[in-house]
Amino acid sequence: MTSPERLRGAAAPKSHNARTIAALTTNPGCSRRAVMDAAGIDKERLAAYVGFPARFGQSQFAITRGNVFEAQLKADGCAELLRLLREVLGLPIPQVSYDDLESVDQLDARADRSRELLTRAAGGESGTLFDHPLLRLEVGGRWVYLEPDLIALQFGGTFYVVEIKSFAVIDGQADGTKVSAAATQAAVYVLALRRLLAEAGHDPGLVSHEVVLVCPENFSNRPVATLVDVRKKLSVLERQLARMARIDPILESLSPDLTFDLRPDSSGVPQRPVAELVDGLGQIDARYSPECLANCELAFFCRHEARGTTASLGKSVREELGGVPSVDLALSLASGAVAPADDQEEAAAMLRFAAQLRSECLS
Template sequence: MSTTHHHSLRERLAALRGPGTAPRPMDARALAALAANPGCRRRALLDAAGVDKGAVAERLGAPARFGQSRFAFSRGHAFEARVKRDGCVELLRLLGVEDTAADLPDLGAPGPEGRVARTKLALAEARSGVWTLLDHPLLALDVAGSTAYLEPDAVAVAPDGRWTVVEIKSFPILDGGADAMKVGAAARQSAVYVLALDAVEAGRSRTDVLLVCPKDFSNLPTAEWVDVRKQLAVTRRQLGRLTRIEEIAAALPGGTTFDLGYDPDGRTVTRPVDELSAAVDTVPMAYAPECLSTCELAFHCRDRSRAEGRVDALGRGLRGELGELTTVDAVLAAASGLAGEPDDPAVTALRRAAALRAEALAEAAKEGPGCP
């Protein structure tokens, strides 16, 4: 992408976000969720523009019901500080390194571009034969023509030059194992970091990451290696399927913005709800029940999906089996024989199911009201 084109896209995304509104960074968790639903243009565009989807959802009357509590957030920071204290000796121990120190380069620099450049320099300057630990490095990843800045908890550079992503979480490892869903989420998030490191130099990163968690019910750090090859392959493929951000933005009506319209005191939102809702609805969505645990706009999109009678609201599995039948009305019409191609496998299955249901109801009617 040329510098002029990139600048033009940034201006367009800033206009969508609203004048004077600072962009929310697109983190690895958001990218992993986006990769799980690459067909959702709404999330892709709003995330690329740095729109505060939580604030938008709140204004629309459909606030998100997930997220980390303040207590969990503080606990996570305290645990990470313990893992990294005293020159990261505990982290080195978990990496299998005893009685040695590590280089801890300063990664400070002005602006995200400066921090990304400093991280690349630190990776390049890591000394052979010595451990180097990068504390909160900043990585850049191109996502459908927009730059996402990603900040892993740490990246370890081994004496042989291999890079290892370190992910620190506050959920416990109990009796040698952790909650499978939480580990899976951490693996998907870590895969995004590995992908970003591959953009710096392919082949240097390990495809197993070090997951550091509290042991049992204590605050003692322990760790397990997590293989993220599967998540890495899926994330790379799904992000590659995303429609380019500039194409999505170009398809919007002129003047579209997701600005909440804060008044001069910066606290009160003044934009009418119906106006904001209309702006959000100009961007096509791809709602699925899984969105409820990963996207702040999920409840708004679910309401719209239900109002339009979309089968998406029933789950991706069923949506895939129904093929060209995208609404509940179309499904009912196909089942009753009023519409649909007879040689369509979905239509055939629906009509067969309707016939079996009719037979069952007829038998029940014959047996009378005492039938269970």
Template sequence: MSESLGSAVRGAPQTTLRHQLAELRGPAVVPRPMDARALAALAANPGCKRRALLDGAGVDKAVLAERLGSPAAYGQSQFAIMRGNAFEAKVKADGGRELLRLLGVDDAAGVEVPDLAAAGPEGRAARTALALREATEAGAWTLLDHPLLALDVAGSPVFLEPDAVVIGPDGRWTVVEIKSFPMIDGAADASKVGAAARQAAVYVLALERVAAVTEGARVARSVLLVCPKDFSNLPAASVVDVRKQVSVTRRQLDRLTRIEDIAAALPEGLTFDVETCTPEQLTEAVEAVPHAYAPECLAACELAFHCRERARCAGAVEVLGRSVRGELGGLTTIGAVLDAARGQDGDGGTPCSGEAESSGEDDPTVAAVRRARALRAEALEAGACL
């Protein structure tokens, strides 16, 4: 019988991280690869060890959430996926003629489109890196259709697949993002463009890893966003500056705790095997890994509904949002905030007195909460008099 995950991490250095994560995921469970969308969401919440571990282990969080009784209302519909695939095929038809036209290249016949096929993700990533170097040395327009890039995240390799990368004669590498949401009068929905920019920033970081060892290469800090024009199916393009997103994503990814460090703190025998574990066992396993819930998770994580329910049951201030959580400092529960506002102790009943009361008054957070309560009372009293 194989050793437990905790024992493997602590006492068997020869066991690779990949084997540890396979044990955590379940030996018979096929790993779910992490994509740029998931990585961008993870970078937006680097304090969530739960998501970092589950994504690193390749656990299907949608299936896990369903087994926990909190199915996720997250992800694209099949219709949206089919529409996006059809639009991407149109943009890349005839050797990418439409895409190259948007880049200002009139003669698509002279553009190289190398074959990137190879065995396994490691092979495809190596073939992509070779194609990038060859295109840069050749000094000619080159289109890489669905290249595969590798990026180290918290000590674990992640393989990313952008829609396209274009290499110019000057050695400039440009990420191309093809989306099916419309660009009306030259502008698209700001929230969707922002999400696309955060996703593209992950590709830029992965390209920079290859460019660092490629002479003459430089990665553009702007990406080409291609969307349907107005209400038609004709492609239109917009250049999106992603310098801010690249900087933020790099900083957030650097903050991520290494996955082996998270795994080392787990109880022995812990597993997220959705095929063999009962819902009760899965709940216990999930709760053993710290999380950092925020309302923004509802739009980016399949486990968000489960984490929200647990945070609500615990009365955690995280359910009110990150900004509120930051303002409240050491007051970590809604009950503690209400008690502080009423001048009560942390147990929710008796008034504070003596040293405890003095300590509360000295706390600027407690003082601000009490001041807010006093202002609310004054406003309600003034409203009642009108």
């Protein structure tokens, strides 16, 4: 049994945001990621140090584009956003109240003020748009502040999360992965908002499971709004967060002296032998799939480690070849060099058939 603090070592814990919380839900079976996130370990730094730097990050251009689009929607008292909400949700004309919660500087004061205004609105008092509310969510036993670029909208006694994204909706279609990522992030906010209301003694059901997604339309800057149902994302997220709180069983299986402390010297350069860290990472099971490359800083390390396994070829291959862990075994089964065990019978038949097709095609 070890503790998250011991795993992290002397480094400061890395804080979560909606993006990282959303990334957690894409691969719920991965113990390695669960442990790393629960302990607040800087995965990016660790991955770079063991020789597999993550080759992704958010593009500066994308960030600028997003900020410009958001500013455009919120300009002149949210004029454009109000028009959209009136069109999509049928927001009544008198509901135009706008509170910017960012006008308070200190973090805790902002959280308090967000709570005060939102619960007052839930109590039936006025308030329509709340910009930049600061929400809190408990992740792995720690409170995480979420500083969302979101607007909470209250009307007819129901709260909606308004998520502004800068990817385009072309001919009514948007990139599926991006919509899904946006929906997951919005679900994080829905969950945090529900917890906030529940804490204040209101019904969490006041927060709608539908979020308003605002994106540019076609190749213009004209915004378009759609309602997105995030119920499925919410249940995944709740399950994953509950699992993070129950991280203890995984920690119990780890050796007590395991740590990912990089032992930086006085100038901040890590001194820990790389082999020790790689060995430590090997003690925690990972569940690599190609989707990890877009979500997890450790993905390149895990991919290297998973080389030669059928799982590294993607989820569909992993499911088809259940019980056949490695590519070598799959090839031997296909050629008939190895007799399949009982539980491999079905997969082996398929592999042999595929090998036969291949040889017929190529002969």
